[in-house]
Amino acid sequence: MPDIKIEQNKSIEEKKPKPEAVESLDIEKKEAVKQEQAIETGVELKKRVQEQLQEATIPVMPPQPVADQTQAGSPVNKKKIEQILANDLEEIYLALPENKKEEFKKTGEKTAQEIDSLLSQAKVKVEKIISLIKNWLKLIPGVNKFFLEQEVKIKTDKIIKLRE
Numbered sequence: 001m002p003d004i005k006i007e008q009n010k011s012i013e014e015k016k017p018k019p020e021a022v023e024s025l026d027i028e029k030k031e032a033v034k035q036e037q038a039i040e041t042g043v044e045l046k047k048r049v050q051e052q053l054q055e056a057t058i059p060v061m062p063p064q065p066v067a068d069q070t071q072a073g074s075p076v077n078k079k080k081i082e083q084i085l086a087n088d089l090e091e092i093y094l095a096l097p098e099n100k101k102e103e104f105k106k107t108g109e110k111t112a113q114e115i116d117s118l119l120s121q122a123k124v125k126v127e128k129i130i131s132l133i134k135n136w137l138k139l140i141p142g143v144n145k146f147f148l149e150q151e152v153k154i155k156t157d158k159i160i161k162l163r164e
Contacts, residue, residue, distance in 0.1 A: 077119065077162070081112040084158045085133065088151070092140055104139050111136045119163045130156050 085108055086093075096104060111132045118128055133152045137143060 078112055078116045080162055081115050081119075081159060082109065084155055084162070085112055085136070087155070087158075096140070100139065100141065104136075107136050107139060115159060119159070124160065124163060126156065126160065129159060 093101065093104065114132055115129055118125055130152055133155050134148065137148050137151060
């Protein structure tokens with residue numbers, strides 16, 4: 001009978017997996033469990049984020065154009081620009097003939113409006129402002145070239161400061 005026990009022990013030993021195989025199976029199982037936990041954690045995290053987003057009551061505002069965000073284009077800016085342009089020109093304006101007065105006034109208002117629109121842009125084109133003022137002041141008959149340049153410089157500087 002002792003032979004039978006030995007045979008039974010051999011069969012039990014044969015059924016047991018080898019220790020090397022057990023270790024590799026354990027590592028694979030551990031990795032599989034880790035992957036499942038990571039997937040579950042990711043799914044749970046996604047659900048929590050979606051719930052928080054649904055709970056949040058943040059109103060979404062549509063994007064507004066840049067021109068609406070600035071004060072440019074407002075009557076206040078246009079009036080200030082007109083005042084800057086008219087500054088120190090009262091005597092000259094009164095000395096103009098009637099037909100030139102109207103043209104000078106309309107052109108000045110148009111110039112102020114164009115300058116106002118230029119100031120509303122992100123990048124101010126100073127050369128364009130200088131050109132507009134210079135063309136407007138050239139309407140004055142017999143204007144001195146040096147006076148013209150000086151007035152253009154002064155008025156442009158004041159208008160640029162207005163934007164700041």
